[in-house]
């Protein structure tokens with residue numbers, strides 16, 4: 036079985052950024068990736084300084100090449116099992132055994148989980164088909180590209196009204212689809228005051244012509260012409276590997292990490308959308324980098340402990356003899 040200093044589970048922006056830092060720190064690193072980054076449906080990735088507008092796959096291809104160039108091992112596969120190993124009486128902290136869907140296993144001293152999240156979108160015909168194309172969620176990612184166009188916001192869910200007010204920043208032609216939910220007088224007034232149109236009837240489908248969203252059909256049979264529609268999905272973290280290890284969660288169910296991504300379980304870090312629904316690509320990459328530095332520091336601490344214990348036992352020094360003036 037192969038043993039690594041660090042196993043990075045998830046090879047999106049967070050995982051590859053971490054792996055780049057760790058391989059450059061001369062750690063033995065494996066990145067195991069299922070190949071389903073969250074932004075895959077989008078043609079372009081916006082808002083990443085220096086790479087604005089790059090296809091998402093191009094960023095990841097460049098990141099994979101960089102990690103491989105420093106000796107990182109990239110494994111295409113799905114991790115289905117993650118277990119903490121038992122202590123074996125050494126000064127090294129026990130590591131982890133990682134089981135893949137193909138039945139293979141790997142071992143690592145530390146684990147960084149960067150498995151992203153799933154966007155749960157409303158079950159309305161057309162929504163899944165247009166997801167990431169002209170059915171959008173993040174105006175910071177795509178708002179500029181549809182600026183000044185007739186936009187819609189699918190309502191009904193938590194945060195949808197706030198989303199409509201946000202999207203209004205990019206266009207003065209925004210319609211809020213209440214989708215059958217009754218608005219309070221205050222909510223209605225706020226929308227009217229910002230010249231946001233309101234359609235109360237339930238939404239029946241997104242209308243698509245020639246592979247392009249052209250409108251939103253409501254239960255009355257009327258179609259409201261729109262060029263793009265925003266929705267606020269429910270974010271579901273891919274965190275079963277973390278919770279399975281016993282990582283503590285907040286009252287909202289998300290796994291707790293500190294500023295470096297350290298979880299409550301020793302040796303386990305997490306970064307990116309797996310633990311932070313707000314992380315953009317650049318944020319996820321930054322969190323991955325910060326976690327990598329913390330993981331490496333933790334490994335150095337352990338390396339010192341082990342070296343001193345071995346030294347006291349009179350075992351040979353690792354590497355060459357230390358420099359000495361005498």
Ligand SMILES: Cc1cc2nc3c(=O)[nH]c(=O)nc-3n(C[C@H](O)[C@H](O)[C@H](O)COP(=O)(O)OP(=O)(O)OC[C@H]3O[C@@H](n4cnc5c(N)ncnc54)[C@H](O)[C@@H]3O)c2cc1C
Pocket residue numbers: 044045046047048049050067068069070071072073074075076077079080081082083112113114115149150151152154166167168173176177273306307308309314315316317319
């Ligand atoms: C349609 C859309 C468009 C977007 N556009 C933008 C944009 O323009 N700009 C921007 O900044 N942000 C954008 N985002 C947000 C962006 O997708 C996230 O910020 C980013 O993907 C987070 O990176 P991550 O590494 O945390 O997760 P991801 O990129 O989702 O990577 C997680 C990886 O982990 C893998 N994985 C999951 N579970 C396992 C497992 N058990 N074993 C092995 N691998 C596993 C997945 O297959 C995936 O490859 C967009 C999001 C969506 C949905």
